[in-house]
Amino acid sequence: MKPKHCIFILCLLISGFSFAQKGGKYKLWYDKPAKQWVEALPIGNGRLAAMVFGDPLKEKLQLNESTFWSGGPSRNDNPDGPKVLDSIRYYLFNGNYRRAQVLADKGLTAKTLHGSAFQNIGDLILDFKNNGDFKNYYRELDIEKAITTTTFSANGNNFKREVFASIPDNVIVIKLSSDKKNALSFSAQFNSELKKNSKAIDTNTLQMDGLSSTLDGVQGQVKFSAIAKILNKDGKTEVSENSIAVSNASEVTILISIATNFTDYKTLSTDEVLKSKKYISEAEPKSFSTLLKNHLAAYQKYFKRVYFDLGTSNAAANPTDIRIKNFATSYDLELISLYYQFGRYLLISSSQPGGQPANLQGIWNNSNKPAWDSKYTININTEMNYWPAEKTGLPEMHEPLIQMVKDLSESGKETAKTMYNSRGWVAHHNSDIWRIPGVVDFANAGMWPVGGAWLSQHLWDKYLYSGDLNYLRSVYPVLKSAAQFYEDFLIEEPTHHWLVVSPSMSPENIPQGHQGSALAAGNTMDNQLIFDLFTKTRKAAQLLHMDDDKIPVWNTIISKLPPMQIGRYGQLQEWMGDWDDPKDNHRHVSHLYGLFPSNQINPFTTPELTDAARTVLIHRGDVSTGWSMGWKVNLWAKLLDGNHANKL
The missing domain is CATH 2.70.98.50 (putative glycoside hydrolase family protein from bacillus halodurans)
Known part of the structure; x- marks a missing residue:
């Protein structure tokens, strides 16, 4: 030198x-x-x-x-629920979907409060x-x-x-x-x-x-x-x-x-x-x-747990915005590993033990009237925020969501009783820092009483990564209470005598020719979620040597849930009826929950359902909103098509 x-x-x-x-x-x-x-x-x-x-x-x-x-401690239950519930179910089972929607908007949707921002x-x-x-x-x-x-x-x-x-x-x-x-x-x-x-x-x-x-x-x-x-x-x-x-x-x-x-x-x-x-x-x-x-x-106690290296790239000499612009043609593998670690960075930065879970924009928001109020949209987005938590070595970052589920299990008990005369707890498609569990916005978006069922999957998944029975014991009452709600709420549909969730909808999609209403009974995603909830709660009870008397009850319910069905286009049906449109490119692919993040569909044990799920993705197409494409990346990967995942 x-x-x-x-x-x-x-x-x-x-x-x-x-x-x-x-x-x-x-x-x-x-x-x-x-x-x-x-x-x-x-x-x-x-x-x-x-x-x-x-x-x-x-x-x-x-x-x-x-x-x-915004706002302050509040609730958004509609006390008119018991007055309209039976009528809504009657109209759904008899094909008058529009009338069911009108009644749901009046008697189940929140009267004024649709969540804080x-x-x-x-x-x-x-x-x-x-x-x-x-x-x-x-x-x-x-x-x-x-x-x-x-x-x-x-x-x-x-x-x-x-x-x-x-x-x-x-x-x-x-x-x-x-x-x-x-x-x-x-x-x-x-x-x-x-x-x-x-x-x-x-x-x-x-x-x-x-x-x-x-x-x-x-x-x-x-x-x-x-x-x-x-x-x-x-x-x-x-x-x-x-x-x-x-x-x-x-x-x-x-x-x-x-x-x-x-x-x-x-x-x-x-x-x-x-x-x-x-x-x-x-x-x-x-x-x-x-x-x-x-x-x-x-x-760095969190960040340095994972090292992920796909090699170096000459493209790294360019600013990041240029690398992203050129990614499709540059074969910039180093950008993929950076992207992966950036996701971990965002979760560490927006979700810490003892705090609030990451909301719709994580923790970064420059508006007092943000898109969708930057709330907790629990029919996909909140769960998606936390898919990386356990998988990428960040279990502590999962804790704020687990605590929110515990909070909702308390606030949701009153909603279950007030709106549906049911035991247990319920949450719909949206919540906020005040843990509101009622129906937000309008029936075609918010009349989805299985938000609690999806959030409950995170309680079980966290156990799978740790094997900690003391933790499982602490969340088991929440799982059991979520299952208890559906013990009361599920109803037998008249054609096959399956037990179904009604009223509900397949987020946030309206079937073609469905009278402009999204409301239906026995939607595929609901069935998949309820299956997972009962099977996981049953397994938790067995591991903890608790509630032996509930096992036969849960077994009966599981046996009466609608099966996944393949429709006339070779697609996995989104609804109980064969209503899918191959030209439908809706951003939600809710009925593919069974493929990912669940494991009810996979190439090794259910090849026919796997092909049907692939057909859905082909029909929906690649281009969509950012979060939807993120979900599709995971779905194509689960289908073992790495090239298509990489393309997205």
Whole structure:
């Protein structure tokens, strides 16, 4: 090594400043700032989250906190259910589907409350007034370290920004640095679209307190308190209205804390200001290096359990957006392994033990009226979030969902009794942080009383990966109660005398020529879910040596469930009737639940049903919404067609 190179490296070590190494096995990287929200880089610790834009002139961190939702503790049961249930079943069995739907909309669908919306806390804006033109721009998300880094040059200075969300220290940490002294000057302020009070408490502390929005007549009751603590080694700070100006600093660390008054799904009694200040006061004495060390130890404990390598690729020299654009023709196998690990990164970042489960957008949301309220859509999306949990070595990340199922098993008991005069617990196609179990939106989407049956599969699947009988014993009452609901709710259909779920629908599809109604009885997905629920609950009882008297009851029910049927086009029927349309390209492929994530259909034991499932996928086509294509990737893989899975 030549002497001048040694001197250069020594200078880097002394200054503590260095640019991030461009690209790498675990890095998403880009050569320009994010222009829109979906281009920003996500960080999170399961409770706090930010989208980091990386703008050299005006940095923005869009902020979320997992318990910040609209409304407050609430229920959405329709007490008219017992008045209309028998009539709805009569009309379904006699082919008057439209009349059944009208009655369901009036007597079963929630009267007003259709769930709360996950909310956007707001933004922390860092306005760098003197950066001028910038060059050598680079930003990355290192998913091995869960850190975003932005570097660029401006006015003869090299600047670096590092951001991470710490699991152990419960704060978001920002470090701003320059390779030259006194080169950092900026103003910092909070902003939010919600009702809020934003102010500078002192020359180093910003605080924004606010209130969630009102939705479906439920007054916003969730309060938040966000605090930003600015810690500069040199330079000076001064207050300007509701912002803080930093001038001529060489290095600045900013700590962001957010807390709400959420205690649990029934209670809002926490002091959000004291809680937020507590996180700041505990993190403030720690150096950046200590905070970073704590963060890496906690995060990498999870991330480094799995090593997945499909080889290297020359395409990795390109920014990630270009790699994605070129993927179909580049044979970029390294991108596949990055994609796999990115999924693990997102689950670690949005779902931590003791917190809330990942919602429809994980934990990242820039709207107070997000698509589908960013709720828990439990007819596919919530479950899909957690398919990787046990399979990719992240069982702790599964715990928030398991707790939500336990919560719903309590709130859903009242719904089962109020709406259906049934024992046990029930949930439909949607829920929120308040654990509402009733029918959301309208009958053609929400009249699906098997959400609890699907969620219950996760309780059993988690046991399969651990073999922990103490855990199984803790969730067995939830499984048994879910089965108990269907013991009461299943009804004999008149043609074959099978036991069926009625009313229900096959999410969220309307059969052709079905009078514009999705409502039906004995839908294939329902039958598959009920079969799994009873067989798994039965096995759990046998393992725990409990409820021997229930085994014959459950055996009888299992024997009377409708079988899976192959229709006139060689397809696996979606409904009890042969109503499928080969031109139907609906995004849901609900009746293929039996293929994946269940194992009732597989190429080795049920070859005819496997061929019928393949026919369904061919009819539906490849192109669909993102989550639907994600499901289809798994389905084609289960069909042992790796090429088709790779194509998707």
